[in-house]
Amino acid sequence: xxxxxxxxxxxxxxxxxxxxxxxxxxxxxxxxxxxxxxxxxxxxxxxxxxxxxxxxxxxxxxxxxxxxxxxxxxxxxxxxxxxxxxxxxxxxxxxxxxxxxxxxxxxxxxxxxxxxxxxxxxxxxxxxxxxxxxxxxxxxxxxxxxxxxxxxxxxxxxxxxxxxxxxxxxxxxxxxxxxxxxxxxxxxxxxxxxxxxxxxxxxxxxxxxxxxxxxxxxxxxxxxxxxxxxxxxxxxxxxxxxxxxxxxxxxxxxxxxxxxxxxxxxxxxxxxxxxxxxxxxxxxxxxxxxxxxxxxxxxxxxxxxxxxxxxxxxxxxxxxxxxxxxxxxxxxxxxxxxxxxxxxx
Ligand code: DON
Numbered sequence: 122x123x124x125x126x127x128x129x130x131x132x133x134x135x136x137x138x139x140x141x142x143x144x145x146x147x148x149x150x151x152x153x154x155x156x157x158x159x160x161x162x163x164x165x166x167x168x169x170x171x172x173x174x175x176x177x178x179x180x181x182x183x184x185x186x187x188x189x190x191x192x193x194x195x196x197x198x199x200x201x202x203x204x205x206x207x208x209x210x211x212x213x214x215x216x217x218x219x220x221x222x223x224x225x226x227x228x229x230x231x232x233x234x235x236x237x238x239x240x241x242x243x244x245x246x247x248x249x250x251x252x253x254x255x256x257x258x259x260x261x262x263x264x265x266x267x268x269x270x271x272x273x274x275x276x277x278x279x280x281x282x283x284x285x286x287x288x289x290x291x292x293x294x295x296x297x298x299x300x301x302x303x304x305x306x307x308x309x310x311x312x313x314x315x316x317x318x319x320x321x322x323x324x325x326x327x328x329x330x331x332x333x334x335x336x337x338x339x340x341x342x343x344x345x346x347x348x349x350x351x352x353x354x355x356x357x358x359x360x361x362x363x364x365x366x367x368x369x370x371x372x373x374x375x376x377x378x379x380x381x382x383x384x385x386x387x388x389x390x391x392x393x394x395x396x397x398x399x400x401x402x403x404x405x406x407x408x409x410x411x412x413x414x415x416x417x418x419x420x421x422x423x424x425x426x427x428x429x430x431x432x433x434x435x436x437x438x439x440x441x442x443x444x445x446x447x448x449x450x451x452x453x454x455x456x457x458x459x460x461x462x463x464x465x466x
Contacts, residue, residue, distance in 0.1 A: 152203055155426050157456045161199045161207040164455045168431075168448035169197045169209035178435035178443040181415040186313035187434070190216060190417070195433040197448045200359030202427055204301075204372030208356065215352040216432060217310045219414030220252060220268065220440075222296060222348045223276070224395070225361060227267035228369075228379045228387050229295045230279045236386045242279060242335065243272045247394040252440055253320055255327075262331055268394040268412065270345075271324045277345045278336035285340045292348050299361040301373035304351050311350035318346055355418065355432040362420040362428025388424055392460070396446075399439040407450040408459020419445040423458045 155161075173195050181187040196212035230239050239245065244264030248257035253270045265272040282288035297304045325342045328334035334341060353361075364371045365388065368381035379387075391410035396403040403411065409429075411421035417434035419442055429452050431445035457463030 155201055157426075157458070158201070158205075160456060161201075161427075164452045165197050165199055165207050165209045167455070168451045169195065171451065172433075172444045172447050173210065175444050175447065176435070178437050180417075180434045181436055181440065183317070184310070184314045184415065185317065186310055187217070187416065190434045192434050194417075195431075195444050196355040197431045197445075197452075198355050198359040198429070199452070200356070200363040200372070200428050200430070202363055202367035202372060202425070204360070204363065206356060206359065208359075211432065212355040212359075214432065215307070215354050216418065216434070217307050217349060217414070217416040218296070218304075218351045218353045218358075218418060219349045219416040220270075220273070221353070221358060221361075221412045221414040221416075221418045221420055222351060223268045223273040224387055224391050224412050225296055225299050226273065226276045226280070226292055226348060227390065228299075228383070229291065230267070230276050231383045231387065232379045233281050234279065236383055238279070239267060239276075239386075242333070243267050243275045245390050245393075247400055249398055249400075252397045253324070255320075255324065258324060258327060262333070266390055266394045268390060269397065270321055271328060274321065274325050274341050274345045275328055275334055277348065278334045278341040280344075282336075285344065288336070288340065289344050289347055292344060293351070295378070296348065296351055296361075298371060298374070298376055298378040299364050300353065300357045301360050301364070301371045301376075302357070304353060304357070306347055306350045307352045308350070310352075311347055314350060315343065315346045318342060321345070349414075353418065355430050358418050358420040358430035358432070359428050362422045362430055365422045366424060366426055366428050368425075385424070388422060391422070396441055397439050399437075399441060403446070403450075406464060407446075407453045408461055408464045409449070409453050410460070411449065413441040413446070415440050417442040417445065419449055421449045421453065423453075423456075424460065426458070429453065 250257040433444035
């Protein structure tokens with residue numbers, strides 16, 4: 122039974138709470154939580170449960186050491202633009218970032234130079250071909266994009282540096298700034314990839330021959346291979362994506378890693394080329410700018426709101442993680458956050 126005294130105490134406390142909220146101006150109360158926040162943990166758990174037994178695809182094997190990653194690993198995470206993490210599964214396991222590094226180095230080129238430099242010196246056209254296609258390079262000699270191998274090697278060569286060490290340090294620092302913690306190279310992955318990088322060496326030399334590579338080709342190849350060998354977790358990828366969702370400001374460190382005004386241009390390239398020759402299918406079904414890597418990681422960005430990331434090593438024919446892409450696509454559909462509107466199917 123509530124006595125009169127208790128009623129009046131409760132009323133006083135409630136009135137004080139209302140007054141204290143009203144007394145704090147809206148801007149000082151911090152950002153309002155994302156409208157979908159109540160669903161985040163549920164959709165992450167559901168996507169994890171739905172796909173954890175899916176065994177389709179296989180680990181990348183053209184980089185020999187990637188066959189050794191346990192294929193059953195699987196993690197799914199949402200990271201909000203204010204750094205809140207909702208996760209399920211192996212979200213702390215560290216694997217090689219591979220091509221998920223590419224948009225972040227493209228961001229560095231835009232930051233140091235300009236979006237125009239990226240467009241003119243590399244290109245922003247989707248190739249519609251595989252990430253390592255030599256045919257695409259021959260057809261689109263003067264314009265690929267920074268998310269295929271050719272454009273990513275060119276992006277590394279465009280980083281302003283007077284030595285290989287400085288070039289690498291800038292690339293590594295930039296990736297770390299996006300993640301909000303120091304990232305390091307998985308040296309065994311680097312050795313495995315660099316000792317078998319005959320295709321990428323061919324690409325680097327062709328670009329150089331055509332005046333579309335802006336440093337020594339072997340230096341660019343080494344720095345590119347190192348960036349692909351950087352170790353990250355699914356949570357790191359989520360934080361890197363959340364930095365893009367947050368206008369280029371890392372949610373943890375509050376550092377402005379890239380200018381907010383260039384984020385839309387970067388997301389546009391991710392939307393058109395982030396899934397290589399599957400980019401059309403991906404945008405049709407998921408509707409989010411994203412980037413994949415042959416290590417099994419994928420990050421997708423809901424602009425201005427949050428990132429969805431996942432990791433699982435088995436890949437489809439296009440080199441994209443089967444479980445990760447399914448999980449992220451389901452979450453985007455469930456939350457109705459496709460950039461062109463909800464993609465509920
Ligand atoms: O250059 C390569 O082939 C790898 N380091 C990166 C390729 C990759 O991750 C393609 N993504 N799905």
